[in-house]
Amino acid sequence: EPEVTQTPSHQVTQMGQEVILRCVPISNHLYFYWYRQILGQKVEFLVSFYNNEISEKSEIFDDQFSVERPDGSNFTLKIRSTKLEDSAMYFCASSEAFADQETQYFGPGTRLLVL
Amino acid sequence: GENVEQHPSTLSVQEGDSAVIKCTYSDSASNYFPWYKQELGKRPQLIIDIRSNVGEKKDQRIAVTLNKTAKHFSLHITETQPEDSAVYFCATNTDKLIFGTGTRLQVFP
Numbered sequence: 001e002p003e004v005t006q007t008p009s010h011q012v013t014q015m016g017q018e019v020i021l022r023c024v025p026i027s028n029h030l031y032f033y034w035y036r037q038i039l040g041q042k043v044e045f046l047v048s049f050y051n052n053e054i055s056e057k058s059e060i061f062d063d064q065f066s067v068e069r070p071d072g073s074n075f076t077l078k079i080r081s082t083k084l085e086d087s088a089m090y091f092c093a094s095s096e097a098f099a100d101q102e103t104q105y106f107g108p109g110t111r112l113l114v115l
Numbered sequence: 116g117e118n119v120e121q122h123p124s125t126l127s128v129q130e131g132d133s134a135v136i137k138c139t140y141s142d143s144a145s146n147y148f149p150w151y152k153q154e155l156g157k158r159p160q161l162i163i164d165i166r167s168n169v170g171e172k173k174d175q176r177i178a179v180t181l182n183k184t185a186k187h188f189s190l191h192i193t194e195t196q197p198e199d200s201a202v203y204f205c206a207t208n209t210d211k212l213i214f215g216t217g218t219r220l221q222v223f224p
Contacts, residue, residue, distance in 0.1 A: 033211065043151075043159060043204065043214045056211060091158060093212075103149065104212055106158040 004107035021077045023092030033093040117142040121215030138205035139187040145207040195222045
């Protein structure tokens with residue numbers, strides 16, 4: 001069964017450094033999402049992406065964040081200048097269609113630790 | 116924006132007992148209600164979902180009920196087993212998933 005994949009599984013970085021988190025969505029899916037989960041808390045929506053542009057973003061997704069689909073398979077989340085509070089698990093998700101009744105499938109996550 | 120409340124935050128049951136987790140939501144436009152199970156350090160895994168045109172759905176030991184008028188939906192797990200121990204999240208999907216705060220379920224043998 002196809003799955004969303006993410007790399008790296010863990011990333012440790014110094015405050016102020018840039019990080020790029022990578023995702024490969026399920027191949028026939030057209031809609032992509034990033035979520036984050038601070039340790040012990042709920043999963044929070046960051047951004048949705050379709051047709052090479054952002055569809056919606058949350059208030060968490062400020063100017064330090066950007067997303068890109070650099071080629072036909074990868075979907076990336078960049079944090080330009082990391083802060084301590086960016087430490088979290090970041091999940092990529094994808095769905096076949098962009099509808100309020102469409103199942104989203106999650107990747108295994110990247111655990112980001114900012115020191 | 117949409118707000119999803121989930122109760123209880125922790126739930127401990129004896130193996131074989133039933134477990135019920137409840138969620139309420141605020142956006143009446145919500146039409147899709149998935150439930151995710153998350154084991155420690157792992158991804159959220161969809162275990163069951165319900166769409167607004169039905170009031171109940173069952174899959175083996177798991178069932179979900181939906182009351183659109185009252186804006187609440189519930190997860191029911193019967194004959195619980197130790198491997199059911201995890202954090203369970205309800206969510207609503209109006210083009211993005213809005214998650215509840217999670218319920219840590221512990222099933223004691």
